Amino acid sequence: MTAKRKVGILISGRGSNMQSLARAMATPNFPAEPAVVISNRPEAEGLDWAAERGIPTVTIDHKAFATRMAFEARLHQSLLDHGVDLICNAGFMRMLTGSFVDRWRDRQLNIHPSLLPAFPGLKTHERVLQQGILITGCTVHFIRTEMDAGPIIAQAAVAVLPSDTPETLGARVLKAEHKLYPLALRLVASGQATVENETVKFTLEPQEPMPLFVPASNLTTLG
Numbered sequence: 001m002t003a004k005r006k007v008g009i010l011i012s013g014r015g016s017n018m019q020s021l022a023r024a025m026a027t028p029n030f031p032a033e034p035a036v037v038i039s040n041r042p043e044a045e046g047l048d049w050a051a052e053r054g055i056p057t058v059t060i061d062h063k064a065f066a067t068r069m070a071f072e073a074r075l076h077q078s079l080l081d082h083g084v085d086l087i088c089n090a091g092f093m094r095m096l097t098g099s100f101v102d103r104w105r106d107r108q109l110n111i112h113p114s115l116l117p118a119f120p121g122l123k124t125h126e127r128v129l130q131q132g133i134l135i136t137g138c139t140v141h142f143i144r145t146e147m148d149a150g151p152i153i154a155q156a157a158v159a160v161l162p163s164d165t166p167e168t169l170g171a172r173v174l175k176a177e178h179k180l181y182p183l184a185l186r187l188v189a190s191g192q193a194t195v196e197n198e199t200v201k202f203t204l205e206p207q208e209p210m211p212l213f214v215p216a217s218n219l220t221t222l223g
């Protein structure tokens with residue numbers, strides 16, 4: 001078996017996607033392993049969860065740095081110090097400059113709670129409900145300098161219910177995120193998903209179907 005990819009997970013808060021990635025990486029034959037969890041916020045709840053499971057954790061408080069470049073230089077060095085070769089942003093709430101993004105080009109993933117390119121940015125579920133959209137979802141993509149943009153690796157669709165509030169819809173999309181992010185990481189870490197001409201090319205094995213649609217009547221399949 002080829003060496004596992006070493007993953008640095010960037011968080012800013014709760015870290016539920018970080019947990020789903022770490023759990024997946026703990027399963028047999030997963031082609032990646034967690035090298036470090038880094039938070040830009042000292043109070044991020046996810047840090048304790050990771051530390052309790054023996055995953056190295058680092059806090060790099062962005063407020064302690066005079067410039068974005070200085071913060072990113074420390075972040076970059078910490079990733080290198082932990083042998084990271086693949087980054088997963090998981091609720092990491094800092095915009096990264098072009099210089100950092102280029103250093104990790106095609107080696108940095110992000111998850112976003114909408115079907116990109118629709119609804120980049122914050123408050124996605126509020127905007128979906130306001131606009132009467134009937135199907136939303138989540139996207140894992142390679143990071144580019146523009147916010148919530150870059151070659152798409154995986155998407156899952158989630159039906160919007162008439163009774164939904166931003167909270168209920170967000171909770172359902174989050175469950176889909178927890179399924180989707182490990183799948184996308186597996187595809188990238190195993191070399192089954194690579195970037196060519198700014199789109200992702202797949203060499204999917206037949207037993208790895210992508211969870212493309214989550215019908216409202218069948219939401220328990222994500223449980």
Ligand code: GRF
Pocket residue numbers: 011013014015016017018090091092111112113174177
């Ligand atoms: C998720 O909805 C993710 O898509 C977005 O931020 C949220 C982070 O949640 N980028 P968590 O910290 O992973 O629980």
